[in-house]
Amino acid sequence: MLRSILFTIILFICSPVYHYISAQEEDLPLVIEPLYPDSQIPETIGYFDMTVEPGDREEIGVRITNENNREVKVNIQSANAYTYPTGGIVYDLEIDTENTSLLEDAIRLADYIEVEEAITIPALSSVDIPINITVPDIEGETILGGIRISTFSEEGEQTEAEEGTANFVINTETIHAIAVQLNLPKSLESEFSLGQAGFISNSAQVFIEMFNKAHKIQDNILGEYRVTNNKGEEIFEGEFGPFNMAPNTKIRYPFNWNNETLDDGDYVLDMEVTIDDETIKASENFTIHNEDVEEYAERTEPIVPEARTNKIPTWMWGGGIILFGIIMFTMGRRK
Known part of the structure; x- marks a missing residue:
């Protein structure tokens, strides 16, 4: 009986579980x-x-x-x-x-x-x-x-899955x-403006608010940007555009954090945007908090999969030895 219990435990732990689910998409021409x-x-x-x-x-x-x-x-x-x-x-x-x-x-x-x-x-x-x-x-x-x-x-093509698994x-x-x-017949002047800067922790991006407040499409937006720390040291810089904005809309335009390290602290985003041959300049402060850095690190930290092995775990050997000892003790008492 004890031998049967031990075998059942080992079989249950070592048996693989397979999930095989597939679906087929049909084109709609x-x-x-x-x-x-x-x-x-x-x-x-x-x-x-x-x-x-x-x-x-x-x-x-x-x-x-x-x-x-x-x-x-x-x-x-x-x-x-x-x-x-x-x-x-x-x-x-x-x-x-x-x-x-x-x-x-x-x-x-x-x-x-x-x-x-x-x-x-x-x-x-x-x-x-x-x-x-x-x-x-x-x-x-x-x-x-x-x-x-x-x-x-x-x-969709639904296939059978093993009992206890989901079908999709x-x-x-x-x-x-x-x-x-x-x-419309009326021609309007551009009403483009910049707003506050900030930091998006889950994607490690600096952003600047952009507004198109006119009832017109604002086209050909392009410019340059530069990020510095509180000591005035350049962290990274780049160019963006050209692109269009729909009438009466607001966006947070993102810039990837183009630096090898991400540290908490106070920073400055300097912008120079060209709109209809007019240059708009802005300098906006933003802060990266310690929790922002930690959140991004948690999201990007690689997950190392556990190595697969066919060896029986140590605890299972220990359990087997204990059960073997119980069997031998029982057999000795019967003698």
Whole structure:
């Protein structure tokens, strides 16, 4: 009986546990074409770029062709325009993070776009989808938003997994965004500015706040930066841009910590930004705290895997010796 217990313990501890789960993604071949209105600027291809007046009503559309042998469900959503933290423009209904956001007086074009939200497209066919836009009644130069067209694959291959493990099906959403740019007759001056500097501990990046406060796209932003410590010693320096910012948006533009060491302390970020042939200079203080350094170290510290071995652990040998002694003692008493 004791011999059987010992064997069962060893077998349970030494037997491997296998997890084998896989999933297969199926392509959804769709062709999406903008249907331009009369107000479209002829030279622009691939997105809506219209010359409009405040209060106008515009009807645009998209033609979606399903080249698959089965019907496809398509979701359509109006979107606002945001500036990506490292520059450039992205389209989504709502983004509100420390790294990118709309300013309070921003025009949310998604509220002025009317579109059917869900469409089923039969196999091997095309559907024209009308989209209505009311131009906001504001004094501005550019209003920017977009249309997001998404397909959601519910197909997945689920395989058997060992008892006690989880089964998964991977669903994939594919999103195609088309910009909607409304060009108003008024021309505005740039309202670009810099804000506070700071440090992002989980990625070891210095950032500077950037604001585009005008109802216009601010393009061709570029410049130089330099980080020094409290002794005036240069830690690192570099260049950035050019990139664009969406109207009435704010970002925290990041710079990687380009130095071999990361120490807590007080630092200065010096900036020189060129906008429309105008140079903007700023010098902002920021502090790296000891907990910032510790957090980054914990995130980047390599995990050393334990070496695999086929040897029986020492404690198991000890357990076996004890059990063997018990067996021998019992057999001796029977004699």
